Amino acid sequence: xxxxxxxxxxxxxxxxxxxxxxxxxxxxxxxxxxxxxxxxxxxxxxxxxxxxxxxxxxxxxxxxxxxxxxxxxxxxxxxxxxxxxxxxxxxxxxxxxxxxxxxxxxxxxxxxxxxxxxxxxxxxxxxxxxxxxxxxxxxxxxxxxxxxxxxxxxxxxxxxxxxxxxxxxxxxxxxxxxx
Ligand code: S3P
Numbered sequence: 333x334x335x336x337x338x339x340x341x342x343x344x345x346x347x348x349x350x351x352x353x354x355x356x357x358x359x360x361x362x363x364x365x366x367x368x369x370x371x372x373x374x375x376x377x378x379x380x381x382x383x384x385x386x387x388x389x390x391x392x393x394x395x396x397x398x399x400x401x402x403x404x405x406x407x408x409x410x411x412x413x414x415x416x417x418x419x420x421x422x423x424x425x426x427x428x429x430x431x432x433x434x435x436x437x438x439x440x441x442x443x444x445x446x447x448x449x450x451x452x453x454x455x456x457x458x459x460x461x462x463x464x465x466x467x468x469x470x471x472x473x474x475x476x477x478x479x480x481x482x483x484x485x486x487x488x489x490x491x492x493x494x495x496x497x498x499x500x501x502x503x504x505x506x507x508x509x510x511x
Pocket of ligand 1 (some may be wrong): 346347348349352371382415416417418419454455456457
């Protein structure tokens, strides 16, 4: 049975480099919501960078920290939750977010994702001899999870501001009082 939904937050999901952090910041500013970035909070709490957690404790340990954090969010309201790219691959995480959050997925083509992340080194899953190939295969494997979002927004042809405006408009539609 699906839990009743009382949408009070926005959760941004989507692959690395699709703009979740930037869009999340803009949406939170405009709605005067708090901003919670799951990766940043995990780093803050553990005192370790994500690359270090992956290297020392393994991906499974990181996923466990992600799930613990998601489970804590049920009582929050007026928060924009910007999530790590792999978070929706555990169905329990989306099931836990949906009762209180409008789940919006940002989508982008692999080539555009690659162009955005190629100069960055903080994502252990892209430390690969063929990062574009890795992006393509991970994206294909994760597509079915991302498509479970309430709203799917392509960020290829839109600026972060435009994507943020779309997110806000979808949130207003989802939370309007129906007569
Ligand atoms: C990951 C995405 C990263 C971070 C970690 C794993 C993933 O977050 O959570 O490196 O599995 O896609 P961003 O999507 O914010 O880069």
